Structures are given as C-alpha cells and as structure tokens.
Amino acid sequence: MCSKMFVSSILLSLLPGCMESGYLVTSLAGDPAATGQPAQATALRYTNHRPAAIVEEIVPLRITGSFSLGDRAKILRAVNEWNVALNGFVRFAIVDDAAAPAADARQPRPWTIMAAQGVGPRVAPGPTTALAHTQPVPGAGGLMIVYLDRIGMRDLGGVVMHELGHVLGLGHGERGLMAAHYHPTDQQCVDKTTITAVAAKRQLAVDRLNWCETNVASAAR
Numbered sequence: 001m002c003s004k005m006f007v008s009s010i011l012l013s014l015l016p017g018c019m020e021s022g023y024l025v026t027s028l029a030g031d032p033a034a035t036g037q038p039a040q041a042t043a044l045r046y047t048n049h050r051p052a053a054i055v056e057e058i059v060p061l062r063i064t065g066s067f068s069l070g071d072r073a074k075i076l077r078a079v080n081e082w083n084v085a086l087n088g089f090v091r092f093a094i095v096d097d098a099a100a101p102a103a104d105a106r107q108p109r110p111w112t113i114m115a116a117q118g119v120g121p122r123v124a125p126g127p128t129t130a131l132a133h134t135q136p137v138p139g140a141g142g143l144m145i146v147y148l149d150r151i152g153m154r155d156l157g158g159v160v161m162h163e164l165g166h167v168l169g170l171g172h173g174e175r176g177l178m179a180a181h182y183h184p185t186d187q188q189c190v191d192k193t194t195i196t197a198v199a200a201k202r203q204l205a206v207d208r209l210n211w212c213e214t215n216v217a218s219a220a221r
C-alpha cells in the first residue's frame with residue numbers, strides 16, 4: 001500500500017519508490033544549534049482542557065533494544081507529553097517488553113520502539129541521514145527504529161515525540177514537531193498544528209485536546 005501521507009514534500013524527491021515510513025532526518029554536516037542550549041530548557045506549557053471521561057483508544061508501545069536508562073526516561077517524556085496532548089481521547093501505554101500473549105486477537109497490537117546501531121539506511125543519495133523511522137506493520141501495530149548512534153547531542157525525546165506523531169498516522173509539516181528535518185527548536189513538544197492534525201484524523205474537537213503554548217513553530221531560527 002502506497003501512502004503519500006508519510007512522505008514530506010522535502011523528501012519526496014529523495015526517497016526511493018513507495019515509501020510508507022515516516023523518517024526524521026538530519027544533515028550529515030550537523031545541525032546549526034546541536035551544540036547549543038536547546039530551547040527546551042524553557043518550560044513548555046500545555047493547555048489544560050477537560051479530559052475525556054473514558055479512554056476510547058489505547059495505543060500500546062513496547063520499548064526494546066539497547067536504550068540506556070537515560071534514553072528510556074527521554075522516551076517516557078515523549079510518551080507523557082503526547083498523553084497530555086491527547087487528553088485521554090487516545091492514550092499511549094507502555095507494555096511489557098516480553099512478548100505479550102496473543103490470547104485476545106481483539107487487543108490492539110503494540111508498536112515497538114527499537115534501538116538500532118549503525119545499520120540504518122541512508123535515506124537518500126544526499127546530505128542527510130535518518131535519525132529514526134516509523135512504519136506500520138500490517139496486522140501487528142508497527143515499528144519505530146531509532147538510530148541511537150546518530151542522535152549525538154540531539155534530543156532523543158524530541159525525535160521519539162516526532163515519530164509518535166507518525167504512529168498516530170500523521171505526515172510531515174513545514175515546521176514544529178512534524179517537520180521532516182530535525183532542528184532543535186522544532187521537535188520539542190506537541191504543538192497546536194500537530195494536535196490539530198490528530199484531531200482532524202480522529203474526528204475529535206481540537207479544543208478538547210491539549211497543545212504546548214510555546215510557539216516553537218515560529219521561533220527565530
């Protein structure tokens with residue numbers, strides 16, 4: 001199944017063939033502010049709308065591979081921020097890394113967040129490399145691969161937060177969390193543009209969801 005949704009206009013010309021994965025890429029030359037102080041040091045405030053009475057959809061996540069405890073904490077931060085934004089209408093839930101018993105076929109299949117080292121594809125013949133990518137696996141949730149050794153000084157939490165947008169079915173945007181190219185001031189929090197896209201996809205009212213009020217998308221670059 002080909003889906004154009006996951007392919008950004010920026011990368012479209014670079015990607016081979018049918019590409020259903022959501023890639024987040026970076027310049028091989030490095031990021032302009034990667035060694036500076038990330039803007040995330042400023043408190044990111046989320047709106048605080050009345051949460052859903054009942055969680056209607058759980059999206060299970062497994063974390064596997066050689067993530068350090070620090071890495072896992074960053075992944076949990078990304079998951080938690082998404083859960084704040086989703087406000088109970090959809091909820092990411094970390095499930096045991098051990099293979100879940102397939103007792104109930106009606107249970108949603110988990111998405112797996114996996115650490116990979118040094119084996120990622122070059123996204124393109126071009127000056128970028130993938131930090132992570134996410135793709136659905138038919139009948140089995142999906143797979144998010146994080147190329148840990150390429151993260152360097154970049155914010156792993158922000159990278160995972162971007163990829164979780166793909167787990168929810170989002171494509172790429174120009175700026176903000178879902179920008180296809182990593183930038184320290186972009187992939188910081190679930191911004192209003194991003195949650196508006198989620199609301200549209202799930203037929204939810206956006207003002208029942210939450211978003212970070214820091215205007216990252218228009219931050220000076």
Ligand SMILES: [Zn+2]
Nearest residue numbers: 022023024180
């Ligand atoms: Zn992406």
